[in-house]
Amino acid sequence: MSRLGVNIDHIATLREARKIDYPDPFLALDILHRLKVEQVTCHLREDRRHIKDHDLRRIIQVQLLPVNMEMAATEEMTEIALSLKPHTSTLVPEKREEITTEGGLDCIGQFNTLNKYIELLKKSGIRVSLFIDPDLDQIKGAIDLGVPAIELHTGIYCEVFGTDRQEAEFSRLQTAARYAYQKGLKVFAGHGLNRVNLPSVVQIGEIEEYNIGHSIIARSIFVGLAEAVKEIQKILK
Numbered sequence: 641m642s643r644l645g646v647n648i649d650h651i652a653t654l655r656e657a658r659k660i661d662y663p664d665p666f667l668a669l670d671i672l673h674r675l676k677v678e679q680v681t682c683h684l685r686e687d688r689r690h691i692k693d694h695d696l697r698r699i700i701q702v703q704l705l706p707v708n709m710e711m712a713a714t715e716e717m718t719e720i721a722l723s724l725k726p727h728t729s730t731l732v733p734e735k736r737e738e739i740t741t742e743g744g745l746d747c748i749g750q751f752n753t754l755n756k757y758i759e760l761l762k763k764s765g766i767r768v769s770l771f772i773d774p775d776l777d778q779i780k781g782a783i784d785l786g787v788p789a790i791e792l793h794t795g796i797y798c799e800v801f802g803t804d805r806q807e808a809e810f811s812r813l814q815t816a817a818r819y820a821y822q823k824g825l826k827v828f829a830g831h832g833l834n835r836v837n838l839p840s841v842v843q844i845g846e847i848e849e850y851n852i853g854h855s856i857i858a859r860s861i862f863v864g865l866a867e868a869v870k871e872i873q874k875i876l877k
C-alpha cells in the first residue's frame with residue numbers, strides 16, 4: 641500500500657474566507673491519526689493565504705503525525721523550517737499571484753539557490769523532497785542536488801485526464817517514476833489527485849507516497865473528513 645499524506649491547507653482556506661478562528665486545521669489531526677494516515681502536509685505560503693505560522697507550529701509540536709512542510713526555497717521559509725523541524729520539507733516553486741502551485745521546480749536553473757537551502761535543511765536532519773515535473777532532466781537535476789526524494793507533479797496528468805492526452809501524460813509520469821526509482825530516489829506524487837483519477841496513477845508501483853488535499857477537503861463537505869480519507873485509502877490499498 642502506498643502512503644498517504646493529507647494536505648489540510650484548505651481547511652484553513654475556509655477559515656480565512658471569513659478571517660475568523662474556525663474551522664481549525666489542527667482539529668483534523670486526531671481524525672487523520674485515528675485513520676492511520678501516514679503524514680499530514682501543510683504549505684506555509686509566503687502570503688499566508690491559508691496555513692499560518694501558528695497553525696504549523698501547533699501541528700508540528702503536538703507530534704501526532706509526521707509533518708511534511710511544503711515551502712518555497714527562501715531564507716524566511718528555511719529559517720522557519722530549521723526552527724520548527726518538520727519531518728520533511730518539500731521545496732516547491734511559488735508565485736504570489738498563482739491560484740495553486742503551477743509547475744515544478746527548476747532544479748537546473750535554480751541549482752545554486754536550491755543547493756544552499758537543501759544543505760541547511762539536510763544538516764538539521766530534515767528530509768528534503770523536491771516537487772518537480774515528470775521530466776528526466778529535472779530528475780537528473782534533483783539527483784545532482786543530493787536529495788533523497790522527489791514529488792512528481794501530477795497536475796498536468798489530472799488536467800488532461802479523460803482527454804486524448806491522458807495516455808501520453810500517463811506515460812510521462814510512469815517513465816519519470818521508473819527512472820527516479822531506478823536511480824535510488826524515493827518517489828512521491830501529488831497535485832490535483834482525486835477519487836476518479838487516482839486509480840490509474842496507483843498502477844505506477846514506483847510511487848510510494850501521495851500528497852492529496854483539495855479533493856479530500858472538498859469531498860469532506862458532503863461525507864465528512866474521515867469518510868473522504870477512507871475513500872482515498874481504499875484506492876491506495
Ligand code: PXP
Binds near residue numbers: 649730741771831
Ligand atoms: N503536493 C504539493 C507539492 C503541492 O504543492 C500540493 C498543493 O499544495 C499538493 C501536493 C496537494 O495538491 P491538491 O490540493 O491538488 O491535492
